[in-house]
Amino acid sequence: MKAGTIVGQETSGHGGASGLDVIVVGGGPAGAAAAIELACAGKSVAVMERTAQPHDKVCGEFLSGETIGDLGAFGVDPVALGGISIRTLRFAGLGVREVELPFPAISLTRRTLDEALLKRATAAGVLVLRGRTVEGLQRTRCGWRLLVTGPSRSYELDAHDVIVATGKHDLRGMARPAGEQSDLVGFKMYFQLAPEQREAMDGSIELALFREGYAGLSLVEQGVANLCWVVRKSRLREVGGGWEAMLGCMLRESRHLQARLSGAEPLLERAMAISPVPYGFVRHEAMGDGLWAVGDQAAVIPSFTGDGMALGLSSGRLAARMLIANESVAAYQRLFCERVRRQVALATRLSRWFVTQPERMAVEVGAFLWPGAVRSVARMTRMREERPVGGKVEECAVG
């Protein structure tokens, strides 16, 4: 079947057989944000998302103040979706130190949040196509041709511009350079905690260090606890590679986690895992021959900051606004890099200290003696305030 026919079938009412203005590859927060912004400005946009259904992701599911603000601008209210308010951060190292977060925060499952954003995109006029994997991209005279595998067949689709929002997954032939800290594996498991432990968690997110890794624990909807951790690959190999063996080591090395998880029931058959996790990666230049890279494809901040989604949402919005304003991909990538590079570099340095000795000991002593420093780090790893893009872009009202 010809590309044009498929384009017509997939996009009737969204640009027709001549192709779309923009195709966004990947329907996470970054892709959804870009698509909503573009559709609001009258562009014909499709999001191609490879998963067919709502799904879980390896993520601490912590929404920072910036993430909450950005979601609000898109008309998504995490509290109305069942999110849990987080007011304090507990750092479990030498002892447990609790500080008030310098911003309001919420925890909400990615299964719920990502779907809400895609629903918002559909309402804004975006064509959201699920179960579609983009296998390859080719430059054409007036844009891009995408090779897509759908539920029943493969086909080609044309668009003037393409936004790559595939998260940690690289498109074929477009591997990202390694991040500054690329030797970690990420895991996530949901637990039903014992009632007294669940009660003790109320309103807090907890960060615990163990040998060559660190873990975040918080409650999400229905009082379920999300334990999300990263560990160096070498340590994982040393303990035999399995998540259960790793969990056993973590509990032996962190008395705090051991107490929290005593009597807890795992709720997934096995922990979810992701590798590699390229912490510290920041894209300085345009991707490929003029592709817009957003979210984790633009920059990856270590997970302990709980700010990855904020970077995703703000890069998606910025790329869309600059595309609408006919600015170049290179200018976008430079501006976004400038906005996030210091924050990503600081967080990556700390993330490396967390997993190496003797630096980890210094971090634990520092947090124990000066708990205020934990709060300062939480503040310093936020994004720089945004400046308007050349004053050329109009506000996109998504109410």
Ligand SMILES: Cc1cc2nc3c(=O)[nH]c(=O)nc-3n(C[C@H](O)[C@H](O)[C@H](O)COP(=O)(O)OP(=O)(O)OC[C@H]3O[C@@H](n4cnc5c(N)ncnc54)[C@H](O)[C@@H]3O)c2cc1C
């Ligand atoms: C261990 C860990 C803990 C974290 N904890 C937090 C936290 O607590 N708070 C926070 O804000 N951030 C956290 N993050 C970071 C956060 O998960 C990411 O920064 C965020 O998901 C990036 O959004 P995205 O839209 O770029 O990518 P994603 O959310 O990964 O979305 C990408 C989408 O693209 C789709 N896709 C991929 N390839 C293709 C393809 N070829 N064709 C079609 N679709 C495709 C995928 O299915 C996916 O839905 C954590 C990350 C890790 C690793």
